[in-house]
Amino acid sequence: MNNDRWKDFVSGIEPINDGKWAEAAARLDRLTKPPGSLGRLEDMAKQLAGITGQLYPDLSRKAVIVMAGDHGVCEEGVSAFPSEVTPQMVLNFLNGGAAVNVLARQVGADVVCVDVGVNADLSHPSLVSRKVRKGTANMAQGPAMTREEAIAAIAAGFDLTGELAARGYRLFAAGEMGIGNTTASSAILSVLGATDTVQATGRGTGIDDVRLAHKQDVIRRAIERNRPNADDPIDVLAKVGGLEIAGLVGVILGAARHRCPVVIDGFISSAAALIASRLAPLSTSYMLASHLSHEQGHARLLERIGLAPILRMDMRLGEGTGAVLAFPLIEAAVNIMSQMATFDDAGISQAVDKSTPEKV
Numbered sequence: 001m002n003n004d005r006w007k008d009f010v011s012g013i014e015p016i017n018d019g020k021w022a023e024a025a026a027r028l029d030r031l032t033k034p035p036g037s038l039g040r041l042e043d044m045a046k047q048l049a050g051i052t053g054q055l056y057p058d059l060s061r062k063a064v065i066v067m068a069g070d071h072g073v074c075e076e077g078v079s080a081f082p083s084e085v086t087p088q089m090v091l092n093f094l095n096g097g098a099a100v101n102v103l104a105r106q107v108g109a110d111v112v113c114v115d116v117g118v119n120a121d122l123s124h125p126s127l128v129s130r131k132v133r134k135g136t137a138n139m140a141q142g143p144a145m146t147r148e149e150a151i152a153a154i155a156a157g158f159d160l161t162g163e164l165a166a167r168g169y170r171l172f173a174a175g176e177m178g179i180g181n182t183t184a185s186s187a188i189l190s191v192l193g194a195t196d197t198v199q200a201t202g203r204g205t206g207i208d209d210v211r212l213a214h215k216q217d218v219i220r221r222a223i224e225r226n227r228p229n230a231d232d233p234i235d236v237l238a239k240v241g242g243l244e245i246a247g248l249v250g251v252i253l254g255a256a257r258h259r260c261p262v263v264i265d266g267f268i269s270s271a272a273a274l275i276a277s278r279l280a281p282l283s284t285s286y287m288l289a290s291h292l293s294h295e296q297g298h299a300r301l302l303e304r305i306g307l308a309p310i311l312r313m314d315m316r317l318g319e320g321t322g323a324v325l326a327f328p329l330i331e332a333a334v335n336i337m338s339q340m341a342t343f344d345d346a347g348i349s350q351a352v353d354k355s356t357p358e359k360v
């Protein structure tokens with residue numbers, strides 16, 4: 001993989017269409033409701049118009065892309081579950097039995113499951129195989145992967161999203177599976193978000209206090225040993241990140257490149273979004289943050305990107321579950337624009353009473 005390939009990921013991303021954003025804002029103020037009364041739905045309707053360049057975008061073709069990869073750092077004992085669960089869950093996604101499958105079915109979204117770095121030989125007719133390597137190396141002892149591998153994994157997500165956009169998909173969710181990946185995400189937040197490792201580290205799959213203190217120590221050691229350069233997001237991704245996180249960076253940049261909204265899920269998805277935002281600041285305008293995960297550090301992570309979560313459900317699963325749950329709200333924003341009557345249509349007076357009331 002050409003080390004300059006990352007420039008392709010960034011160079012085609014354009015600012016959102018300000019003219020369409022303003023047109024959407026003007027129409028929202030003519031709809032039969034007090035100005036601004038639909039709150040975040042109005043924000044989303046304007047953002048979607050700016051992203052797609054259309055007042056009434058058709059977002060009906062939608063996919064949650066679940067990037068899967070393993071983590072060498074699991075040998076340090078940082079998760080409540082063993083690495084073997086990653087390939088087992090991938091098969092569960094492919095057989096339609098995971099939480100994300102249920103939620104995606106409910107909202108009419110397709111689950112696209114991608115092996116970008118699972119430490120097992122997987123084969124299934126619906127699996128998208130883009131394996132860069134079989135799991136990362138243990139970041140507590142050296143870099144998780146090479147710079148080339150990180151770029152190859154970004155390319156896998158970027159190219160796949162481009163292919164899906166070409167097939168008519170217009171709305172994406174960024175999901176993941178990889179035992180150990182909250183450790184990598186906390187390390188990314190710590191370095192790129194200038195956050196103390198204690199504040200950046202949570203319980204992931206549900207570790208106890210003793211293991212949490214150990215996890216914080218492992219992250220501290222990984223950062224000390226690898227010295228990732230906070231001014232070089234790909235260096236951080238390669239040294240203390242993960243293959244599926246890199247894949248998601250590609251998905252996010254790919255969606256932005258093709259002017260499609262991309263819904264960020266929880267902690268891990270947001271770590272990928274933070275890297276994407278540092279590589280291509282313009283990509284942030286194409287992101288919607290679906291929910292605030294219960295995972296420690298997620299609020300800080302979203303704040304570093306500059307995103308406000310739509311939902312607060314106390315979820316902490318990943319897979320893209322929170323992102324998929326936000327799909328109907330995003331579609332609601334489009335429907336408001338396309339289906340509500342204006343004051344003119346309905347013959348309702350838009351005059352605002354600005355006189356001073358005589359009696360209070």
Ligand SMILES: Cc1cc2ncn([C@H]3O[C@H](COP(=O)(O)O)[C@@H](O)[C@H]3O)c2cc1C
Pocket residue numbers: 078079080081085089176177178179180181182183203204205206317318319
């Ligand atoms: C059965 C199962 C299903 C999951 N689905 C998502 N995750 C989530 O948990 C993992 C991260 O937590 P940690 O860093 O503590 O390992 C990731 O795979 C994430 O997607 C799962 C975890 C498990 C055990």
Ligand SMILES: O=C(O)c1cccnc1
Pocket residue numbers: 182203204205265266267268269293294295298315316317318319
């Ligand atoms: O917020 C998430 O995405 C998350 C939190 C804990 C474990 N897995 C995922």
